[in-house]
Structure formats: structure tokens, C-alpha cells
Amino acid sequence: MCRMPDSIIILIAAVFALAGFVKGVIGLGLPTVSIGLLAVAMTPVQALTIVIAPAIVTNIWQTFVGPYLRDIIRRLWPLMLGTAVAIWACGGLLTGPYARYGPIVLGILLVVYAVISLVKFQFDVAPAHEKWVGGIVGVVTGAIAAATGIQVIPSMPFMQSIGMEKDELVQALGVFFTVATLAQAFNLTSAGLLTASTALPGLVGMASAFAGMFLGQAVRTRMQPEAFRRWFLIAMLLLGLYLVGNSTYAVLK
Secondary structure, three states: OOOOOHHHHHHHHHHHHHHHHHHHHHHHOOOHHHHHHOOOOOHHHHHHHHHHHHHHHHHHHHHHHOOOHHHHHHHHHHHHHHHHHHHHOOHHHOOOOHHHHHHHHHHHHHHHHHHHHHOOOOOOOHHHHHHHHHHHHHHHHHHHHHOOOOOOOOHHHHHHHHHOOOHHHHHHHHHHHHHHHHHHHHHHHHOOOOHHHHHHHHHHHHHHHHHHHHHHHHHHHHHOOHHHHHHHHHHHHHHHHHHHHHHHHHHHH
């Protein structure tokens, strides 16, 4: 079993504490921040193996906080099914011959995510079209998630477009991310990447994430969440540009 250096464990703790703080203040962003920052020091697949356990635990908790579970499953099952199938079908993108392009794709995705969120881009999907549009969005999301570990594009804009009220949307994100993360965990386990050696980093990440979340929730009333959200997205934009530039240079070198 390969033991991670102490410096990497410290980095993991710091990254998850920051990601948890962001989630505590604005309610989202833990996997996006964690994978984005860890990708500076490791590959996306290594980052995902560390993020997977904290993500599953926090998402399961979010899934059952609210009374909307039955309605969410009824409305979003095509999105979730499409995502799970695409993640399974595209599992080789993280470990196959194209894996070296993962950080570039991840960087581009962070830029797209930040820009869409900063301009508050939103579209509306009529109830009659929810299921077939959701299925297509799920397949695209699953392919992107299989390559990068990030599940927010285009799933989050779609869920915002179907008219869910705030509390229902929060629970829906928990349900969707639970399904997507479990599908990714299955892929990682099948590929022999999710092993006992990832247990310690995952536990460190989970503890740090919860500590950061509690701190973020405690200071939320003392700061302006919208201003914090804006600077967080600008930071994600800059991180994405750095990953694209640095990874492209490494590939071309």
C-alpha cells in the first residue's frame, strides 16, 4: 500500500476546509473546489478518488433533508439515469489514453461554470419537455463527469430551468449528485482505483470539509454571500485558466 506524503495530506486538509467553507457560505461548490484545487498537485482521477467519500456522505445527507424526494425522482429520473449510464459507459476517459487531457478539460469546465454563474445565465424548459431534455442533459453531464469528476455542467442549469423552488432545488441537487457520485464510485472500484489506500485521505477530507462547512455557516450572517459568491467564481475562473494553460504546456512539451 502506497502511503501519501504528509505534505499531500496537509494539502488535502486545507483544500477540503476551504471547499467546505465555500459550501457553508453559499450552499454549493464542495466537489468543484476540491477537484479543481487538487488537480494542481495531482491528476483528476487521483483527486476524484479522494473527493468521492466526502461527496457521497454530504450528498446523502442533503438527499433526505426535505419533503420533496418522491417528486424529485418522478421529475428527474431521466436526468439521473442518463448521467449514470454515461458515467459507466465513458469510464475509460479518466484512465485511458486520453487521460492526460483530463486537466485541460477540467480547466475549460471550471471556466465555463464560472462564466455561466457570473452572468447568471438561465433558460426555461416547459414541463412537457422536461423528461426528454433531462435525458439528453444527463448523458452529456455523465460524459463530462466521467472525464473530469465534475457533475455540475449542464445538469445544474437544467435543474434551475424547470422551475423548482429553492428548498426543492437544494434537495434535488443532493439526490442527483448522490446518484452520479455512486456511479463514479462504481467505476473507480471496478478500475481498482478506490482502495484502502484512499481511506485516510478521504477521512481527512471529510473531517476538514465538515469543519469548513460549520465555519462557513457560522460566518454567513456576518458577510454578504452574493459578494463572496462572485469572488469565489472569479477565483474558479482564474484556476480554470491556469489549469488549461499549464496542462496544455505539459501535453505539448
